[in-house]
Amino acid sequence: MTNDRKVMGERVDGRLTNILGWVTTGVTFLERSPPKWMPFGVREREKSKT
Numbered sequence: 001m002t003n004d005r006k007v008m009g010e011r012v013d014g015r016l017t018n019i020l021g022w023v024t025t026g027v028t029f030l031e032r033s034p035p036k037w038m039p040f041g042v043r044e045r046e047k048s049k050t
Helices: 014-033 040-049
Strands: none
Touching: none
């Protein structure tokens, strides 16, 4: 939506904003995903700590 000129007019996001947004999304996803090599029981203990 923020890249659609019909919706936003002159106030569309720039390239840098798009890159920072996708990098932030990727880092957040990786941070919240347990590593696949981690044994199942360890992942369950990590979840219960929160």
